[in-house]
Amino acid sequence: MANPTDLFGENVFSMKVMREHLSEATVKSLKETINAGKSLDASIADEVAEAMKEWAIGKGATHYTHWFQPLTGSTAEKHDSFIVPDGEGSVVCKFSGAELIQGEPDASSFPSGGLRATFEARGYTGWDPSSPAFIKDNTLCIPTVFCGYHGEALDKKTPLLRSMKALDKQACRLGKLFGIKIKQKAFATLGAEQEYFLIDEELYNARLDLQQTGRTLFGSCPAKHQQMEDHYFGAIKTRVLAFMEELDAELWRMGVPSKTRHNEVAPAQFEMAPVFEELNLAVDHNMIAMEVLRKTAERHGLVCLLHEKPYAGVNGSGKHNNWSLCGPDGKNWLSPGDNPHENAKFITMICALIKAVDTHADLLRSTVATAGNDHRLGANEAPPAIISIFLGDQLTDIIEQIEKGGAKSSKAGGSINLGVDTLPTLPRGNTDRNRTSPFAFTGNKFEFRAVGSNQSCAGSNVVLNTIVTEALDEICTRLEADVKAGKDFNVALQAVLSGIIKKHKRILFNGDNYTAAWTAEAEKRGLPNVKKTPEALEAFTTPKAAKLFSKYGVLTEKELHSRHEIYKETYEKVIEIEAGVMITMVKTMIIPAVLAAQGELAATIETVKACKGKTAGSQTMLKAICDGTEVLFKAVSALENAHGAAKLIAGMSKVRVAVDALEKMVPEQFWPVPSYAEMLFMM
Ligand code: ADP
Numbered sequence: 001m002a003n004p005t006d007l008f009g010e011n012v013f014s015m016k017v018m019r020e021h022l023s024e025a026t027v028k029s030l031k032e033t034i035n036a037g038k039s040l041d042a043s044i045a046d047e048v049a050e051a052m053k054e055w056a057i058g059k060g061a062t063h064y065t066h067w068f069q070p071l072t073g074s075t076a077e078k079h080d081s082f083i084v085p086d087g088e089g090s091v092v093c094k095f096s097g098a099e100l101i102q103g104e105p106d107a108s109s110f111p112s113g114g115l116r117a118t119f120e121a122r123g124y125t126g127w128d129p130s131s132p133a134f135i136k137d138n139t140l141c142i143p144t145v146f147c148g149y150h151g152e153a154l155d156k157k158t159p160l161l162r163s164m165k166a167l168d169k170q171a172c173r174l175g176k177l178f179g180i181k182i183k184q185k186a187f188a189t190l191g192a193e194q195e196y197f198l199i200d201e202e203l204y205n206a207r208l209d210l211q212q213t214g215r216t217l218f219g220s221c222p223a224k225h226q227q228m229e230d231h232y233f234g235a236i237k238t239r240v241l242a243f244m245e246e247l248d249a250e251l252w253r254m255g256v257p258s259k260t261r262h263n264e265v266a267p268a269q270f271e272m273a274p275v276f277e278e279l280n281l282a283v284d285h286n287m288i289a290m291e292v293l294r295k296t297a298e299r300h301g302l303v304c305l306l307h308e309k310p311y312a313g314v315n316g317s318g319k320h321n322n323w324s325l326c327g328p329d330g331k332n333w334l335s336p337g338d339n340p341h342e343n344a345k346f347i348t349m350i351c352a353l354i355k356a357v358d359t360h361a362d363l364l365r366s367t368v369a370t371a372g373n374d375h376r377l378g379a380n381e382a383p384p385a386i387i388s389i390f391l392g393d394q395l396t397d398i399i400e401q402i403e404k405g406g407a408k409s410s411k412a413g414g415s416i417n418l419g420v421d422t423l424p425t426l427p428r429g430n431t432d433r434n435r436t437s438p439f440a441f442t443g444n445k446f447e448f449r450a451v452g453s454n455q456s457c458a459g460s461n462v463v464l465n466t467i468v469t470e471a472l473d474e475i476c477t478r479l480e481a482d483v484k485a486g487k488d489f490n491v492a493l494q495a496v497l498s499g500i501i502k503k504h505k506r507i508l509f510n511g512d513n514y515t516a517a518w519t520a521e522a523e524k525r526g527l528p529n530v531k532k533t534p535e536a537l538e539a540f541t542t543p544k545a546a547k548l549f550s551k552y553g554v555l556t557e558k559e560l561h562s563r564h565e566i567y568k569e570t571y572e573k574v575i576e577i578e579a580g581v582m583i584t585m586v587k588t589m590i591i592p593a594v595l596a597a598q599g600e601l602a603a604t605i606e607t608v609k610a611c612k613g614k615t616a617g618s619q620t621m622l623k624a625i626c627d628g629t630e631v632l633f634k635a636v637s638a639l640e641n642a643h644g645a646a647k648l649i650a651g652m653s654k655v656r657v658a659v660d661a662l663e664k665m666v667p668e669q670f671w672p673v674p675s676y677a678e679m680l681f682m683m
């Protein structure tokens with residue numbers, strides 16, 4: 001195996017590479033853009049472009065592309081070669097600053113949700129220097145934003161960057177109130193744990209449903225699947241390990257800090273987790289990781305399934321979105337500090353999150369609303385559609401004391417330190433775990449567990465950043481006014497935090513989120529429980545959401561509505577495609593197979609009858625198959641006549657029940673598609 005330190009960042013135009021290839025002044029200017037969030041100095045673009053091109057060509061690149069993230073949820077690229085004819089039958093390679101900074105892909109086919117009329121269908125890509133350029137497929141990829149003619153955000157990166165800026169501003173404001181020296185911009189950090197399934201390529205190719213919808217539309221679960229939990233953290237099989245080794249090497253080359261790999265709960269399910277990074281970079285890296293997962297699998301005769309629920313009856317795949325805030329002092333503000341002063345800031349952050357998540361639970365829920373994730377959320381393997389926060393016993397105890405007027409002791413026992421009057425020394429290394437919570441505090445970060453495995457993390461983090469921004473803004477406004485009015489800071493802080501806890505503590509829940517008792521309790525508390533995507537997406541259309549996003553300059557009302565429209569349409573299209581594939585498979589594969597089995601069985605019965613005169617058992621079997629086939633005929637015809645997502649889903653569910661029942665009766669050699677047992681256990 002190659003040494004990770006040699007591989008890491010080999011294909012990235014990193015700060016280290018920049019130092020080698022650029023003048024000191026240019027590096028300094030770029031660093032200010034990247035680290036301090038200053039706007040880009042266009043006069044350095046030519047020098048950077050030239051250096052990038054030379055470096056990339058030296059590594060075998062022939063093309064460059066602006067790499068962006070349209071609202072389809074995937075990444076987009078259009079390659080241009082570096083060549084320019086020199087007029088004498090040869091070419092030279094060129095790449096200008098203008099080409100680096102701005103592009104104009106023909107964008108008319110990307111969804112805009114009404115943001116763009118066809119007469120001004122142009123879209124523009126703009127360089128995002130905070131995410132370094134990298135080489136993929138012999139192509140220099142330049143991370144970019146993607147906007148319309150008037151600057152309308154047509155992508156996922158633009159609002160993410162805007163939300164990071166808004167969060168930075170409010171974090172600095174809070175930092176000032178706490179007397180913190182502002183050393184750098186504040187930014188959210190993200191570690192995105194990525195779950196996935198692997199399947200043998202041949203089996204995959206035999207399933208039209210997997211190929212076209214990413215999930216199996218039929219298949220009865222085998223008797224043994226994940227009950228024994230013998231796959232989780234089990235020894236990794238040789239074939240999978242070979243895949244994982246190549247995956248890690250490839251990710252490291254592209255600067256993705258892949259850290260953890262292991263078997264997941266379901267058979268043939270696995271996970272990759274990176275070391276956390278600055279949010280924008282981490283989102284880009286997760287997009288790269290999903291692509292590298294797919295491509296590496298291909299080279300191993302495998303297919304990587306990123307769908308949220310490829311197989312019914314076993315666990316689906318999610319993406320744990322570990323979020324924290326690195327303050328302007330360079331410290332993790334969700335990590336309990338070394339002294340009471342830092343702890344006060346930590347508790348303020350916890351309260352800001354409580355306030356933010358309770359106020360906008362509907363929005364957070366809407367960011368994970370997709371057709372695929374609907375199969376997973378609330379399916380007793382993933383958090384329910386009810387958003388609540390897990391804090392663990394110790395922190396909950398402290399929060400409860402603050403609510404009552406000031407914490408006097410920490411449950412952990414340790415001594416009380418009242419340096420900031422009312423806040424105790426906090427226990428470090430909070431190791432409480434609650435796997436059932438959708439939004440769990442895990443010691444130094446919050447883990448949002450409802451994100452789907454196939455989704456970009458951008459959407460959820462745009463919302464997280466913005467709602468925390470609003471909470472911090474409101475907290476700062478109160479504190480600044482109180483301090484100005486001559487109130488003692490600690491007294492003022494205590495009052496603000498206590499007020500927040502009183503108002504928003506209904507969002508706190510440390511128990512088992514999978515129980516019916518919690519569903520009932522959450523209802524009593526008035527917490528929203530939005531089970532399906534169409535309803536969940538409505539959160540984008542509320543005046544509350546419009547006010548929030550426009551106030552902090554993250555999304556205009558028009559941009560917000562465009563997202564609602566696109567996500568709703570995507571949802572409907574997915575359901576229509578699934579229904580179409582299902583009908584095709586039933587009519588061209590399942591029914592012919594079942595009829596063939598019937599024919600053979602009927603012939604056997606005749607032959608046996610001729611020699612023995614008695615065939616009761618076989619006749620019962622034949623009758624059951626015939627009855628099942630009739631049920632299927634009816635179900636599929638109903639599905640063909642169904643319209644609208646809700647009716648299609650209900651219709652598909654009936655077809656599936658009929659097909660799965662037949663699968664259990666029809667002899668294996670007749671069944672036209674690989675079974676769950678083959679797909680899940682031949683890995
Ligand atoms: P698990 O949740 O499976 O117990 P870990 O505790 O190892 O796993 O962490 C999961 C993820 O959380 C990793 O990707 C890790 O980098 C990330 N993480 C750790 N600290 C932070 C932080 N301050 N901000 C964001 N993500 C973090």
Ligand code: MG
Pocket residue numbers: 193320447
């Ligand atoms: Mg985790």
